[in-house]
Amino acid sequence: MSYAGPIIDAHHHLWNLTLNRHRWLDAGDPTLAALGDLDYLRHTYLPTNFRADVGAHHVVGSVHIEAVWDRARNAIEETEWLDSLDKSYGVAARYIAYAPLASADAPALLAAQAAHPRVVGVRETIRWHPDPAKKWADAGLVDRPDFRAGVAGLAHHNLVLELLMNPYQAGEVARLAHDFPNQTILINHCCTPNDRDAAGIARWHDGLALLAAQPNVAIKVSNFGAYSPDKSLPILRQTVMGCIDAFGTARAMFGTDYPVARRNMGYGAMVDAFASIIAEFSPDEQRALFHDTAARYYRF
Numbered sequence: 197m198s199y200a201g202p203i204i205d206a207h208h209h210l211w212n213l214t215l216n217r218h219r220w221l222d223a224g225d226p227t228l229a230a231l232g233d234l235d236y237l238r239h240t241y242l243p244t245n246f247r248a249d250v251g252a253h254h255v256v257g258s259v260h261i262e263a264v265w266d267r268a269r270n271a272i273e274e275t276e277w278l279d280s281l282d283k284s285y286g287v288a289a290r291y292i293a294y295a296p297l298a299s300a301d302a303p304a305l306l307a308a309q310a311a312h313p314r315v316v317g318v319r320e321t322i323r324w325h326p327d328p329a330k331k332w333a334d335a336g337l338v339d340r341p342d343f344r345a346g347v348a349g350l351a352h353h354n355l356v357l358e359l360l361m362n363p364y365q366a367g368e369v370a371r372l373a374h375d376f377p378n379q380t381i382l383i384n385h386c387c388t389p390n391d392r393d394a395a396g397i398a399r400w401h402d403g404l405a406l407l408a409a410q411p412n413v414a415i416k417v418s419n420f421g422a423y424s425p426d427k428s429l430p431i432l433r434q435t436v437m438g439c440i441d442a443f444g445t446a447r448a449m450f451g452t453d454y455p456v457a458r459r460n461m462g463y464g465a466m467v468d469a470f471a472s473i474i475a476e477f478s479p480d481e482q483r484a485l486f487h488d489t490a491a492r493y494y495r496f
Contacts, residue, residue: 199471199482202256204490207384207418207451209263210281210288212240217266217273228264230329231456241455243287249454249463256487257286259451259494261358261384262294262319271295272308275315290494292317292358297346298337306346310353316494317356317380322369323388325362330390332360338368347376356380356493362388363396366403373410382493383407383415385453386439389423404442414493415439417470417485418451421461429472436473445481449490 211218220228221238228234246258265274271294278291293309295302295318309315320343323332337343350357357379359369366387373381387407389400407413420435421427440448452466461469474482490496 198468198475199486200254201479201483202254202487203450203467204487204494204496205250205255205258205452205454206416206449206490206494207261208246208258208454209456210241210243210246210260210278211263212242212277213238214240215277217269217277218263219266220264228332230332236459237455243282243284246287246454247285249458251464253464253467255286257289257491257496259290259292259316259490260288261292265294271305275309275312279312279314289314289496291315292319292356294318295346296320297349298340298342299346302346303349306349306353306355310355315355317358317382318350319358319360319384321360322365323360323362324364326364330362336368338365338372344372344375347372347379350379351376356382358382358384360384360388363391363400363403366406369413370406370410373407373413377412379412380493381410381413383413385419385422386417386435387415389435389438392424401438401442404438408442408444408447413443414447414449414489415443416451417448419453419457419460421457421466421469422453427461427465427469429469432469433473436470440474440485445477445484446489448485449493450486451490 219225221234260278275293278288291314293315295305295309297320321332322337324335325331387403417436417439423435424431450470454463474485
């Protein structure tokens with residue numbers, strides 16, 4: 197029987213383009229050029245739009261992930277804007293905010309973010325890749341003393357650390373998790389298995405194993421349709437089950453990455469595909485993957 201219980205979408209974004217705070221969505225802006233044509237995202241996306249995409253699916257809560265608010269401005273602005281939105285239906289019930297952990301300003305910004313009750317963590321992008329087209333960050337960021345000092349500051353505010361990364365960073369992140377055993381780390385988007393040759397898939401599986409060996413690391417099975425033009429269940433299953441096999445149902449959780457993921461799959465198609473892939477799990481395990489694990493990590 198297909199899953200019919202409650203769902204927490206552990207990863208989505210909201211923005212109001214009339215505010216001019218998301219420069220990466222401006223035509224011609226090179227910030228996230230690796231994402232390709234972003235015309236499909238160049239419209240305001242608010243809780244009402246999210247609910248329209250959710251449709252009849254039983255999404256009872258969601259987590260807003262920082263959406264690259266203008267980095268020249270104070271990141272607390274995005275949090276304050278989120279606080280002004282309608283929170284009906286549990287949309288953006290929790291926030292993962294932004295704070296540049298390697299910055300000298302990190303302690304003050306973490307304190308400011310943590311003062312907002314819905315903020316439960318921060319996200320950093322550490323996605324280095326030898327292919328410049330897939331590189332979003334410099335190599336070795338996680339091992340830098342200034343970055344690690346910022347990570348140490350998260351514990352003072354009981355904030356989780358979310359990482360947008362490639363499998364190439366798995367060793368660094370595993371070391372970080374080992375050295376900060378009380379720091380919860382959540383990996384975004386299945387750890388980005390976008391190298392589809394045999395070596396790339398092996399690197400991804402090896403990276404998942406390294407990360408999963410650290411008990412304070414968990415993974416979001418989000419935007420799992422992004423990594424192959426083939427959206428058939430057998431192909432999607434490889435990505436979804438790669439994550440679940442490594443981390444188990446207590447440390448893996450469903451997320452969509454909407455509206456970014458719209459290019460890859462419809463919202464309902466993502467929910468239905470995930471439900472089909474995990475249909476052989478017990479009812480409790482299915483509920484964990486769709487709801488309970490996220491509820492625990494995000495303190496719903």
